[in-house]
Amino acid sequence: MAARERAPMDGKGSMDNDAFVYTTYIRTTPDELWKALTDPGLTRRYWGVTFETDWAVGSPMVWEEGGRTTADPAQVVLAADPGRLLSYTWHTFTTEWAEAVGIGDEVFARLVGEGRSKVSFVIEPAGDMVKLTVVHDDLVPGGTIRGLVGEGWPALVSSLKSLLETGEELPEVPR
Template sequence: MTDTAPTTALTTQVYRVWIKATPERIWAAITDPEWNKRYAYQAPSYFELTKGGSFHATATKEMKDYAAANGFELPETILDGEVLECEPPRRLVQTWRMLMDPRTAAEPFTTLTYEIEDAKMQAGVCKLTITHELAGAPETAAMVAGTEDEGAGGGWAWILSDLKTLLETGKNFAA
């Protein structure tokens, strides 16, 4: 028998993008709310960049308006977690939980790792790798995989593409 289950439930998802930017600029774009509110879902994310520090992202007005127009309530904090490792500007490991949907909020925390490396093939380019460990969190796995057809958005691939666009052009997809 052939298994035809969707791949969105994979317990480990890995995403990579090469960005023409320094490790410091990429790090800032990930960890500084003045940067991270400028791409992807534009929800500012706040980090206490020390082992045991907190992480959370807050809903934007547009997100709240969309939720209200579609008959559901959105919490103020839409993501939360804890910093497990912090090695600026190269590595960040954190727990991560999506609170904006009751199905994902009921799942356990997942583990998200950001790694920023100098690209070997070209000076001035860095490779950003995101590894998301999603054991026991199939709803979250589907969301971060980018199942647009199921209303989940573009997931990590879309977020990284918009981050790359912003850092290289100064404009995000919405501009």
């Protein structure tokens, strides 16, 4: 059971149009979900990415994907409350990353021009399940990054859910 919303409420009853929000329910515990979001052995399984960080607020994050590392002083942990909330800035777009994932020069230039975004994982107990809400915000409305994460997060969260519920991640979704 999952729901995709266009944008979260800003607390004042209006829509924040620069965010992508995805909510699902996973039969797991908050602690196991936290581990799946932060443990390199698990993130590599369902995402193909690992993070080198100590998960303290303000700490840098080095992304490793497919043998490539992406380090940037602006890639940092924004919030880390185990079993409740994890938030960090999104990775820096590099030419090496773009080449490895098949992003052309024109799309790469648009990605770089849109600036840095962030992602938050809100973890809430829901009976014998956990409600996970992924909020990817600080996006340009209608921008290239928004389009990519709008396709990417549902597939990624589905693989995470499968891993936690069955012990097996989903096969990589074709691009």
